[in-house]
Amino acid sequence: MSAALTSERPSRSATAKNTMKIRDARESDLPAIIRIYNAAIATRVSTAQLEPVTLESRRNWLKDHSADRHPFWVLELDGQVAGWLTLKTFLPRGAYRDTAEVSVYVGERFRRRGVGRALLAEAIARAPELGITAMVGLIFAHNPASLGLFAQLGFEKWGLLPGVARLDDVERDLTIMGWHS
Numbered sequence: 245m246s247a248a249l250t251s252e253r254p255s256r257s258a259t260a261k262n263t264m265k266i267r268d269a270r271e272s273d274l275p276a277i278i279r280i281y282n283a284a285i286a287t288r289v290s291t292a293q294l295e296p297v298t299l300e301s302r303r304n305w306l307k308d309h310s311a312d313r314h315p316f317w318v319l320e321l322d323g324q325v326a327g328w329l330t331l332k333t334f335l336p337r338g339a340y341r342d343t344a345e346v347s348v349y350v351g352e353r354f355r356r357r358g359v360g361r362a363l364l365a366e367a368i369a370r371a372p373e374l375g376i377t378a379m380v381g382l383i384f385a386h387n388p389a390s391l392g393l394f395a396q397l398g399f400e401k402w403g404l405l406p407g408v409a410r411l412d413d414v415e416r417d418l419t420i421m422g423w424h425s
Contacts, residue, residue, distance in 0.1 A: 264359070265320040266366050269306055269328060273318050274299055276325035280351045288411045289387045290349065313374060314344060317366065319359050326354035329363040334380055343378040344371075348390070360390075364397050368423065377425045384409065385417035394421040 269277065282296040306316055318328045327350035334343040346367055350359045367379065381399060383390045395401075402422035407415035 262322060264326075264362050266317050266363065267320070269316040269318045271306060273325050273328075274302065274305070276351075277305075277318065277328050278302060280325070280328065280349050283352055284349050289384060290390060292409050292411075294411070315370075315374070317363060319363050321354055321357065321359060326351050326357070327359040327363055329367055331367060331374070331376065331379070334378075342376060343380060344374075344376045346379045346381050348381075348393075355389075360393050361397065364393065368397060371425055379423045381421040383419045383421055385419045391419060391421065394423075397423075399423045 278297055278299055281291070281293075284290045285293050285296055314331045314333060316328065316330045318325045320326065327348065329346065329348045331344040331346055334340045334345045346364070348360050348363050371377070371379065379399075380402070381390075381394050383394065385391075385404065399421040400423070401419060403420035405418040405420070408418050409416040
């Protein structure tokens with residue numbers, strides 16, 4: 245069974261103009277995906293990546309994801325890529341095969357509009373058909389918006405790795421948020 249995805253959901257305003265569409269990412273989405281990611285890098289709140297990425301350096305980003313097991317989805321809002329989500333292998337050992345690491349990024353001008361929530365809710369809903377029984381989000385402790393979103397959707401704090409990241413000469417803690425089916 246293919247896990248290709250296309251789902252449309254009305255936004256809060258429920259107008260035809262403001263529909264959210266979650267689908268598999270395509271190569272033509274890469275410029276928007278990279279813009280969203282590079283904006284997140286600059287904030288030092290949601291990724292440990294320190295330098296902006298280029299289109300060339302991320303050409304294989306989509307190829308590293310299997311739509312059948314570890315998808316890379318985008319959410320379109322008003323015809324624009326507003327955010328994206330990836331599920332990827334948590335750790336390479338076989339015993340972790342049913343666990344995925346989840347990452348969610350939302351474009352700055354689309355925040356607080358339900359984009360991250362819709363993407364994460366889709367991952368939770370689709371987890372059984374993807375063969376995923378647990379998801380792990382690795383979130384900086386100084387990112388209350390992401391921690392709150394994950395908690396609202398049923399993720400629990402599974403751990404804390406104190407001072408494991410250094411962002412602009414500031415040690416940062418990493419919170420492990422987890423979900424089980």
